Amino acid sequence: MLNIVLFGPPGAGKGTQSQKLIAHYKLVHLSTGDLLRAQITQGTELGLRAKKLMDEGLLVPDEVVIGMIDSALQDNKQAAGFIFDGFPRTVPQAESLDRLLAQHETRVSCMIALEVGEEELVKRLLERGKTSNRPDDQDESKIRRRVNVYNTETAQVAGYYANQHKFHALNGIGQIDGIFTQICGLIDQHQQPVVEDPAKAAAEVKA
Ligand code: B4P
Secondary structure (H helix, E strand, O other): OEEEEEEOOOOOOHHHHHHHHHHHHOOEEEEHHHHHHHHHHHOOHHHHHHHHHHHOOOOOOHHHHHHHHHHHHHHOOOOOEEEEEOOOOOHHHHHHHHHHHHHOOOOOOEEEEEEOOHHHHHHHHHHHHHHHOOHHHOOHHHHHHHHHHHHHHHOOHHHHHHHOOOEEEEEOOOOHHHHHHHHHHHHHHHHOOOOOOHHHHHHHHHO
């Protein structure tokens, strides 16, 4: 299975690139932001609690998002793999994801982080806020708070995957298609079959 964690601050392009990646690799897209917004639209109790936090640019409690990912994995047992978009956002979420994937006899293949500076993030999200109807995209101080939450609570998740030798960072500024090509290059490296004995493999290729 191919399981990609797409990482980066709010507005880095995670949602944008996820749409292209699910079409290219036929993966299931799991965006905790989208799952939470669906709960808000349905007017569930969980959605009402999440909305207050999201509108303020704060994180929703770990157990809520972990529970949503757990049920989404149960609902997609036949999937070829997943794009995790906006999850995990804390180290406890990352630890839970490892545990949940192990229950399904799979694991995270790699994390790809999109790096974008704060001023560009603010510009992109204010622009999206003109049409998205998302309260968290319409107020500059809330956008800056989200970036601050990312820097203080989420950025350390990168270290968690670096320790597992699964972390890759890319410049998230540039043409969307160009960034997509670079992401695919990194993912394809992780899809290469593991060669146990390079000399034997080379001899087989010659023969
Ligand atoms: P999310 O829904 O995850 O949203 P996001 O991080 O704001 O956006 P994303 O990063 O996907 O946007 P994109 O760059 O694609 O989170 C919303 C809230 O939900 C959080 O603040 C939190 O409250 C809650 N939440 C979600 N998951 C949680 C979790 N695991 N734990 C706790 N709380 C959680 O797009 C941004 C804009 O940039 C778009 O308009 C796009 O067109 C543009 N763009 C993209 N790439 C571009 C490029 N290369 N050049 C120019 N513009 C570009």
